[in-house]
Amino acid sequence: MQVLSYTEENYLKGIFKLTIEMADKVEAGTNEIATHLGVKPATVNDMLKKLKDKKLIHYERYGKSSLTKEGKKRAIEIVRKHRLWETFLHEKLAFNWDEVHEVAEQLEHIQSKKLIDKLDQFLNYPSADPHGDLIPNAKGELSILPRKTLIEELVGHQCKMVGVKDNSAEFLKYVDKLGLSINQPIKVKAKQAYDNQIDIEVNGKKHSISPKFAEQIIIVCPTCNKK
Amino acid sequence: MQVLSYTEENYLKGIFKLTIEMADKVEAGTNEIATHLGVKPATVNDMLKKLKDKKLIHYERYGKSSLTKEGKKRAIEIVRKHRLWETFLHEKLAFNWDEVHEVAEQLEHIQSKKLIDKLDQFLNYPSADPHGDLIPNAKGELSILPRKTLIEELVGHQCKMVGVKDNSAEFLKYVDKLGLSINQPIKVKAKQAYDNQIDIEVNGKKHSISPKFAEQIIIVCPTCNKK
DNA sequence: TATAATTGTTAGACTAGCCTAACAAATTTT
DNA sequence: AAAATTTGTTAGGCTAGTCTAACAATTATA
Numbered sequence A, B: 001m002q003v004l005s006y007t008e009e010n011y012l013k014g015i016f017k018l019t020i021e022m023a024d025k026v027e028a029g030t031n032e033i034a035t036h037l038g039v040k041p042a043t044v045n046d047m048l049k050k051l052k053d054k055k056l057i058h059y060e061r062y063g064k065s066s067l068t069k070e071g072k073k074r075a076i077e078i079v080r081k082h083r084l085w086e087t088f089l090h091e092k093l094a095f096n097w098d099e100v101h102e103v104a105e106q107l108e109h110i111q112s113k114k115l116i117d118k119l120d121q122f123l124n125y126p127s128a129d130p131h132g133d134l135i136p137n138a139k140g141e142l143s144i145l146p147r148k149t150l151i152e153e154l155v156g157h158q159c160k161m162v163g164v165k166d167n168s169a170e171f172l173k174y175v176d177k178l179g180l181s182i183n184q185p186i187k188v189k190a191k192q193a194y195d196n197q198i199d200i201e202v203n204g205k206k207h208s209i210s211p212k213f214a215e216q217i218i219i220v221c222p223t224c225n226k227k
Numbered sequence C: 001t002a003t004a005a006t007t008g009t010t011a012g013a014c015t016a017g018c019c020t021a022a023c024a025a026a027t028t029t030t
Numbered sequence D: 001a002a003a004a005t006t007t008g009t010t011a012g013g014c015t016a017g018t019c020t021a022a023c024a025a026t027t028a029t030a
Helices: A007-018 A030-037 A042-052 A070-089 A100-107 A113-121 A169-177 B006-018 B032-036 B041-053 B069-091 B102-105 B111-120 B169-177
Strands: A147-149 A158-164 A185-191 A198-202 A205-209 A217-220 B147-149 B158-164 B185-191 B197-202 B205-209 B215-220
Touching: A007 A030, A007 A042, A007 A070, A030 A158, A030 A217, A070 A100, A070 A113, A113 B147, A158 A169, B006 B032, B006 B041, B032 B041, B069 B111, B158 B169
Parallel strands: none
Antiparallel strands: A147 A217, A158 A185, A158 A217, A185 A198, A198 A205, B147 B215, B158 B185, B158 B215, B185 B197, B197 B205
């Protein structure tokens, strides 16, 4: 299995984020990839040809790009490494959850299967990183978490918004105002027995929401589902 | 403080190993550096000019090279990172001591002061790596270890040969036969009360040596001197 | 000390990854 | 469906780090 360069790995990861991880999208455009990676479209173009030659992506002239089976496998490995390192930094080295990303961007490119397997073991096979994102296991599988609404979430748990039930403009405006969006981590700080208000923290900001609102927010909770 | 490339860091580390770490040598030749780093002299030549411009080495055309104060400081930081990572891999992730080097070669280039400080703390400020080499502290200082002879070493400790007392050909031949050399780690496995023979392990091989031999081997022991 | 051997340098070339500028194809808008 | 806009491609150039081949300086040897 050929070793990929730091840069090639970043392209695969970028395409992965823009397609597979973004719900129902399956292909990514050249400009889109360029913006995501902070390089120019011409640069991306060269790399797409290279990745196609290596059979890591599907790509045709003037067409959109998507990962091949092998490309996806590689991308998942990188994501796995990134998230394991983030978990390590947060849990073992006491980094704040917002400081881990930058360092993990570097650590994810270290080449050593043994290192990652041992790290996974050392961290006790975590299923989610400090941001609440799922960590693929050594086989590249993601544990599929059951969906529920925010009203059902336990106090103290960190969950992640994956959707909403209500689609009215009024509701969505409020969602937006709270800083909520797809994939946004939410922490449930407390529940008031008196009026069932729920205190949550979103992106460092605390809010108190009504049960009516909470039952419209669809979430998954890795904490609830740790083995 | 300018960030150095992966490659520049490796050159600094290489020059450091060939000069300061090699006892009484103070300068390294171009060919010598090339051999050490596995590249061609022409390549080294270009880099020497570049490192000179950056004031990291002293270098004159057709002359030998040595680190400036700043270059030395940088090299020591890299060595520190390397040895801390080796210690992490060995102590926390249960890597064998002969497996750690390769991975540490990659990890030593991760740029994050916070990461290294936290790692140092997490490992409880170790003073030597799994090979017995000293780890510079955050200020770049090496603890100077007291010298003693192998006969004084405690059972279970890992020490490192730093010299010999006897210089006869006969003795040195035997030293060589045991796989001993300057900087060679030695582990004291046991001492026989009966005849004072000492069981040691050198490079994975076990030997039983006489007290007469042991008292000619000068060592330092980081384990004995841990704070 | 003159010659041979070693060591170091230069010139020119290659690759990966990036850029800009000009252009071509595809898509959207009118 | 023609025009305008957006998206994607090509051509050519740059830098870092590598190489080979030819040459120059230094050092060792006869």
